[in-house]
């Protein structure tokens with residue numbers, strides 16, 4: 101029977117965030133993860149460390165301190181300049197085995213979701229994919245459940261007792277990372293723990309966790325810890341021929357304050373439908389998004405898709421034009437602050453999440469609404 | 481040369497999804513489908529078969545009824561099928577699942593010029609973890625989010641799609657690829673093959689068949705072998721329905737814009 105060295109959970113300490121860089125630039129989700137990691141590290145009473153791999157990346161490390169990191173661990177090597185699964189997995193796993201963090205977070209970007217599972221399999225530990233909420237502290241987690249679940253009191257009371265059965269034995273969940281994520285297309289939510297092994301690992305959905313305000317003094321104070329990257333070309337079995345940036349500037353849905361999305365409802369005149377959505381977005385100072393139908397039909401490029409398999413957004417205002425409101429679409433937008441839906445079907449499920457709904461033809465209603473918003477703005 | 485494609489039968493989450501009062505999924509009441517991304521992986525394999533005449537082997541882990549799905553894939557063009565199925569495999573998380581599938585692939589045999597393909601992710605769990613974890617367990621190079629494949633002898637060149645572009649990556653076989661829906665348009669079952677599919681090779685691999693595989697061990701499979709545990713599952717509360725405005729003319733729109741201004745959101 102194999103034995104695992106990472107079952108001594110008490111030997112593991114500190115929260116780590118893998119800070120992904122592409123072409124020497126940090127990814128926006130790194131700052132969200134560092135901000136969240138700060139909260140978790142405080143709940144555990146430990147240090148928060150960023151883990152940065154690359155070549156000549158020391159210059160970008162300090163900024164991470166400004167969002168709450170105590171220390172940035174840097175593995176610098178020419179072989180790490182461009183991401184490879186083999187190179188990054190080896191260096192991360194060896195660093196984890198040596199320094200023993202108890203929590204390790206990745207952004208759920210395509211690269212994070214390539215790397216995270218490979219590392220978890222090598223480290224023999226649990227990984228929870230694409231999380232949307234994280235807690236350690238039990239009272240905070242219970243507050244979250246009370247607000248975001250339909251669990252009855254008696255079940256909540258059981259969870260609050262800090263003890264669960266794991267393989268027939270009592271396990272104390274006090275220091276466990278509670279990783280919450282949607283499953284089954286958003287119909288269910290699940291909170292996952294990794295009770296027996298360390299580190300507990302999660303990939304976290306970009307755009308859902310709030311970024312803390314930047315603090316220059318903290319950025320200046322951050323400690324830099326350079327570790328040796330034990331890597332040779334022979335360790336890497338992938339040959340990266342080129343890295344190509346999309347020629348077209350991608351729409352920044354996740355960072356947008358105002359999103360006007362279109363769905364199949366524009367099908368009878370797609371060009372006009374997109375034009376009136378764009379006009380409303382321009383007046384609001386936002387961007388156009390779409391349902392999967394709008395993307396799959398080729399009306400908008402994939403970076404515009406909101407929902408389960410697209411982006412999760414929480415703008416100040418989300419306007420849904422001709423979108424029915426499938427559970428998968430709602431999974432990506434129902435946390436928007438203010439939702440307006442225009443749909444000709446008064447029973448469309450989108451109205452269940454809308455703050456205000458208008459039953460009508462979007463080709464008529466949307467231009468009128470754009471005019472009205474323009475007038476209100478001018479009056480201010 | 482052969483291509484081993486890992487596929488999963490999943491509940492159709494776009495249809496009616498029934499949730500039990502205790503927050504678990506009422507699977508019995510749901511339709512099952514072939515996981516959509518996995519169909520793209522099968523199609524990619526069949527396209528290489530069309531070009532090179534290689535063998536396509538489909539592999540699934542699941543309960544016995546998953547055999548029906550394997551027959552459909554044979555009707556699409558797969559040559560052989562394996563069903564990994566045993567009670568002791570139940571309750572596996574992604575770690576344990578990939579351990580078992582990797583053991584089965586090892587048992588089937590991975591030659592120097594073979595390729596393993598998976599879908600990007602399954603729509604029930606949406607984890608995208610099993611592909612890379614199989615690759616790790618078999619010590620294969622991996623390319624995930626594959627949007628384009630070229631094969632030249634033992635050299636595979638793929639585009640890995642990223643949020644802001646793509647990377648072109650070359651690996652040597654044997655290797656593992658995870659496929660996205662943009663890769664291709666899956667073909668339909670061939671009418672001619674539908675009848676024949678039921679007489680095509682299908683092997684069940686249970687724990688007895690796999691128990692001597694080095695990756696199979698009571699501590700690495702099923703619930704016991706799963707590093708993660710579900711603390712709780714629950715349904716999110718419905719947000720209280722908002723206000724339906726009356727009418728849909730200019731006045732209604734002005735009223736709404738007024739509300740937005742009052743709330744200082746415009």
Ligand SMILES: Cc1cc2nc3c(=O)[nH]c(=O)nc-3n(C[C@H](O)[C@H](O)[C@H](O)COP(=O)(O)OP(=O)(O)OC[C@H]3O[C@@H](n4cnc5c(N)ncnc54)[C@H](O)[C@@H]3O)c2cc1C
Pocket residue numbers: 285362363364365366390391392393394405406407408409410411421422423424425426427428429432442443444445448460461462463493494603
């Ligand atoms: C695994 C999986 C993942 C998915 N992920 C996503 C995802 O990330 N994002 C996503 O959006 N979907 C996703 N979907 C698809 C989702 O199930 C729906 O099919 C999709 O969201 C429907 O898009 P729609 O609302 O534009 O189209 P429809 O459902 O066809 O709705 C069109 C709506 O427009 C209205 N309409 C038509 N004409 C007009 C008009 N002139 N004026 C006003 N209203 C009009 C109709 O009443 C209707 O309500 C996913 C599905 C699956 C199975």
